[in-house]
Amino acid sequence: MSNCGVTQRPSSTVSSSTPPMETPHEPKGKSKLVFPFGLPPTPEAAATRIIKNLSRLGLFYLLVLWVGLSISLVPERKFSLLLLMGMTIIVNQYLIIVRLMPNSICGNKAVDKMLVLxxxxxVTIVGLILTDAAIHLFATLGIGTPVILVHAVFWRDGGFINEEASASAPGELTPLVDNV
Incomplete structure (x- = not known):
């Protein structure tokens, strides 16, 4: 009477007292911790890693610089902060229009995004210099750029995205521990 109308899924765990059979291709107890940072073996590998990470994570790096600059402008340079926010809104609106209308003249190959950005x-840099916020701009770039370059050198790809279709679907997140 207590289970009336209720169906239960079978348990996926083994409830027997005997240990499960081990497969020969999986060694027991061998696991390797996947760490997303690592030292590149050669300077060429470091340069390749910087270029690859700047192309993949460039928007995040730019966002870090933008947040740092915005925070440094808050206490003293409110007009410069308004200029930075206004230019950010203009760029965001342009990028939204390009994304919404890919076949228009704005999104066409004749007008590349870099020709606008x-x-x-x-204009933003010149505006910040003219509004006496040059020290904030150069301090943010001077502090943020080396930090970003160090991150780009040490960040290695492959710790989180599973490329093998046998273990899971391509692009699916993988665990931090890999069986070796």
Missing amino acids: VPVAI
């Missing part, structure tokens, strides 16, 4: 970055 580089002049906007130059």
Whole structure:
């Protein structure tokens, strides 16, 4: 009477007292901790890793610099902060339009994103210099750029994305411990 209308899934754990059979291709007790940071073996590998990480994580690196610059502008340079926010809104609106209308003249190959983003970055830098926020800009770039380059050198790819289709679906997150 207590189970009326209720169905239960069978348990996926083994409830018997005998240990499960081990497969010969999985050695027992051997596991390797996957760590996302590592020293590259050669300077060429470090340069390759920097280029790859700047292309993949460039938006996040730019966001770190932008947040650092915004925080440094808050106490003293409110007009410079408004200029930075205004230019950010303009760039975001442009990128949203490009994404929404890929076949328009804005998203066409004739007008590349860099032809718009580089002049906007130059105008923002000149505006920050003219509003007496140059020290904040250069301090943020001077502190943030080496930190970003160190991260780009040491960040190695492959610790979190599983490329093998046999273990799980491609692109699925993998655990931090791999069986070797």
